[in-house]
Structures are given as structure tokens and as C-alpha cells.
Amino acid sequence: MRKQISNNIFNIVTIFLVTMFFSCNDSFKQVQKMGISDNEPVGVAENINLKYTDSGRVTANLLSPKMLDFTNRDFPYNEFPQGITLYIYDEENKKSTVISDYAIIYDATNLIDLQGNVVITTADNRILKTEQLYYDQKREWLYTNKPVTFSSEKDIINGNGFDSNSKFTNAEVLEVTGYVTVED
Template sequence: MNKRHIYNILNIVTVILTVTMFFSCSDNFNQIQKMGVSENEPIGVAENINLKHTDSGRLTANLLSAKMLDYSNRDFPFNEFTGGITLYVFDEENKKSTIVSDYAIIYNNTDLIDLQGNVVITTHDGNVLKTEQLYYDQNREWLFSNHLVEIISSDGSSMKGNIFDSDAKFTNVEVLEANGNVLFNE
């Protein structure tokens, strides 16, 4: 074989290897980002949270939590508050209501909040709601539960029921399978 023929073969092999390598490469940026991060692990952890939300310069909410796990790397992203939450909500007149729970999850795609364990809502006018699990639909501003709920009004009257449904301002409250009566202050 002459040298020219050998160089042609080497050039062809080099071109084939180069083309093969070029077409075998793909955009693996998302996979590279996930390297070292398990699908089951949070992408972030925050401790001792003191988050304040304002609207037009007015404080509307203050969230306190010992620990938050950020699972926004999942197909159905959520934030988990394993240390529980204390949430202060301020109305237009700056009246404060308080929400406390041992555990909470906020689902990012649906804006649904799942409060669990010793859930207590105390409204600015002294009404109290207690349950083991309560959902809050942020879009509809609606609270609901299918667990035992106890409502204690500021005058001391109380009601218990197994199904609870209400708007966030407690102006349209429905308790099913209820016993007792509660009169909310207007």
C-alpha cells in the first residue's frame, strides 16, 4: 500500500469518528444539573424562616418555620415544612389572625396548602378552629377538611363536626355531621 492510500484511510476513519462523536453528543444540561442530587432529596433546605409578604407596602402575611425542604426539582413540585409553621395573616384593617400546625406542605402547581397535626386557627376576633388536618386553596381562598373539626367562638360556644368547608374570612362556614352551635361575631 502506498502512503497516499494509508493517509486517505486515516482521514476517512478520522472523519467517521468525528461525525460519530458529534451526533452522539446531546444536550444533557438538565442531567448534569441533577448529578449528585437524588430524585428523592430536596434541592434546598432552609432553616429558621421568617418570610414576610407585603402588598402595596402593607404587611399581609408573616410565615415562621423552623425548617423548609424545597422539592421544586420534582415533576410535581412542593415545599415541605417539617418543623411546622406559624402564619400571621393581616386583613385590610391590619387585624391579625394566626394559623399554627406541626407540619405543612405547599404544592406549587396547585397553590394548595396541606396543614397537618394540631392545626389551630385563631381569628382576629377570637374565634378558634382546631383540627388534625386542614387544606387551604389559595386560588379560591377556601378552607376545607374531612377530619374532626372543633370550632369555638369568642363567646365560648362550640361546635364539632366531621366535615368542614369555609371561605377564608369565615363568612360562609359549613360543618357537616355537627353537634353544638357556634355564633360568629360579625
């Protein structure tokens, strides 16, 4: 009789545990989201000074007063509401600078959206100015359809759009609206 009661208790406990085990589905993600509003970032970083390295050599240095981490969203991103300053160093350690009032990096698409007083100054003193610029990290490609001013040693070109690889070796101002040749 005791053995039968013991077996019944064992069977009940086993059924209870199996039921609980199979009823838990993706609860870890739900626990992670507890206490976080859908409109709130999962993290906030202030006074960022982030250095990227490749083979022990600094290749980029990102500075920003504030970063908001929204990687908890279905379409994850990081937002820099107070802008960025980015220094990029080439193989010869020559520095190019990227500045914008606002930036957002979309993780899923590897796209960076720079907005507000965007200025890129290359190591060879070419300067691009625009109000918005996109950078495709996978293709290493810069583009915009907004008005731009592109300056080199000899030319200042105004237009409505810009298209180039990240090294500016094939930079093209689209829909040119003005062209000035600077003489020494």
C-alpha cells in the first residue's frame, strides 16, 4: 500500500514538473523586458571615448557625449542624440574627421545615419558638408540626396546629392548647382 501511494505521489510530481517544463516558452526574453518600457533604451552611456583597433593599431576613435542603446527592440539601434566626432586613421596613421549633431546606427542593416551639420574632413583636406549623410558599413559607401558642398584643393562643388566609397577615391557630387575653381 505504501509503495502504491509512493508511486502515485511520484507520478503526480513527475506530471507536474513535465507540465511546468513544457509551459515555459521564451520566458527569458520576457524577463529581460520586464521593467523596461518599449520607449526606453536598455542602456545609456555618457562621455564615450571608444577606440577601434586592428592588429594593435588604432583605426578609429569615436567621441560622443551620450549614447542610447535600443538593441532590445525588434529593429535594434544605437542613438547619439548629442552628436558624434569620429576620427579615422588610415594605414599611414593620417587622420580624417567626421562630425555630426546627431547619429543613429542600425544594427540589422549596418547603416549609419548622420544628421545635422555633417562635416567630413579627409586626411588630404577634402571637405564634405551636408545636413544628412548615410554610411553603408558593409559596402563602405557614403551617400545622400540632400544639398552638399564638396571642397578639394582646387574646386568647390555644390550639388544635390553625393555618392562615394569611404576613401573618396571616386567621390561624385550629384546634380551640380555650382562649381568654383580656386586659383593659388
